[in-house]
Amino acid sequence: MHEQVDGGIGAWYRRHRGWADPAGMALLAVVMAALGFRGVWGSFSLLSGPVSPWWALAFALPACALALVKRRLPMTVLGIVTILFVADLLTVGGIGTLFVLLDVLWTAVFLAGPRRRRTLLVLLSASTVILFIVAWLFTDMPFAVAFLIGVQFGAIFGTDYWWAVAVSQAHELAELHRQRAEDAAAVAERDRAEAVQREREAMARELHDVVAGHVMAMAIRAEAALSTTPDQTKDREALQAVRDAGLDAHGALRSMISVLRRGDGALVATPRWADLDGIVRDAERAGLVVGFDAPDVPELGAAAEQAVVRIVREALTNCIRHAGGAEVDIEIVERNAEVQVRVRSRGGVASAAAAHGGEGWGLQMLRERVGALGGFFTAGPAPDGWSVEGRLPLEVRV
Known part of the structure; x- marks a missing residue:
């Protein structure tokens, strides 16, 4: 029963993930605002004094709304959510927008091709360096603290990037194996059809070369005997020839039937x-x-x-x-x-x-x-x- 419930919830989540993830992140942002989370990045704030944590929703909720179309416009949504995250970083200092940015970044990297992934990696590296420089030169942070902040942001976004690439490559590898399996199945089916066709052609050749020849010989000898004046000696010779041809045809047919039933041996003597x-x-x-x-x-x-x-x-x-x-x-x-x-x-x-x-x-x-x-x-x-x-x-x- 427990496994059935888990399977049902998991299946429901996979079907509705497009709106369930943004809704969950929006709910998380509301809970954090209610708990008073603010000023997490206080050293980067440009405001002269503290503000209400509810102001963080001004950035988080639009970011969650944009996440609804992250798969249709991944790069556009990533750019806008990045701007919202920077604005939040320089003002309220909430973390709801950070969660949305990580989710949108993962989707953009997952859907991107190799060339665009390299571009995103360069931008992430440059952003980490810029964040470190800003923290060191434009805040009261010591160098070591500014460096640690840069490493933390680099680790968070780098892990998100690496995870998306790993999952995407796993999907690509699975698709490659699936395609190869389908190709192998198609080749096997084609080989099977060709083998059946070759077997049919071999049977047709043997039937024509041996059985049909004997049967036709029987008909011709019988016709020759019937078209001439009855003669006991010649008629018996014709009957003997018909009998011999019939026995040969019978032996060839038995050989072919044996091959068809057991799948071994030669059809007839070559x-x-x-x-x-x-x-x-x-x-x-x-x-x-x-x-x-x-x-x-x-x-x-x-x-x-x-x-x-x-x-x-x-x-x-x-x-x-x-x-x-x-x-x-x-x-x-x-x-x-x-x-x-x-x-x-x-x-x-x-x-x-x-x-x-x-x-x-x-x-x-x-x-x-x-x-x-x-x-x-x-x-x-x-x-x-x-x-x-x-x-x-x-x-x-x-």
Whole structure:
């Protein structure tokens, strides 16, 4: 219960501090006047005799009123309250105006920038020196007492200045840490989004390169069997090819599902150079006439090797879809510190199953993959057919 009361009072004070502080200082000035506080700085008074302590309110209350707008006009309010304090110092000698001046000075320093703070520090130092000189030369104070007065005023205002600077820097540091935390959170969120996007792109590549290829092969082989005269031997071969493609697609899907559920392992086995013969044989079984030429190709880095195999596989898959029975020439050579892959097709007819295929995603993903490795990729019509070409630097390694 006590903590709730303290929290309520503290929250109320923070909400109404703009007028609560000036009101409290005004009340304090009235109490001091009622208690007879006057002549505190009697040595600086220019009056010939004592005056009523209530006269101190003539300076303190206007200063409290000005404190209501100290945050909107900090430097202006500081200047006017300083004048009121000097007038009080030279007449009544109350201390209510001193409290207001310290409060206004703290606010001005807290809100000021580094340049203005340096200016205020110079003015405070100069004011302390002037006060000491005035007390020493224009009053009956001994040098030691005048020096002590100067030190006291310097300590009071200097502590007020240092406190405001410390609190302001603490706020600036907290704001800096908050900004850095927000920036770090934004970077983390961006990295997370990029990681998700990369994962989606990897899944899309694997689905297209493996699963979609197998499924399309199943459709093409089934179509070929249905479009010819029934033949038990050929039909069984087609069914076996469909079964093999289905099992491969099933294995790839299980691998991808396992990765998605557990978050470990590879999506599917990455294609290697040794897989090219099998890819070519599959294309020939699908009806293509393939010529394969790869003389003296040097050892490639894993990334370049996978890209080469994917280019060949994608080109042959597109031939099966869009140019069934075509003649296809595959050439892989080393030239000018690059490995060059060229797949050219001639003739052939489009399969009915091609109408249910993709929309050029495979070629687009190949272009992105080759570009990421610093290579060049192109695909387009050629005389009597279609040409797919990729060039990759031999320095590519992973």
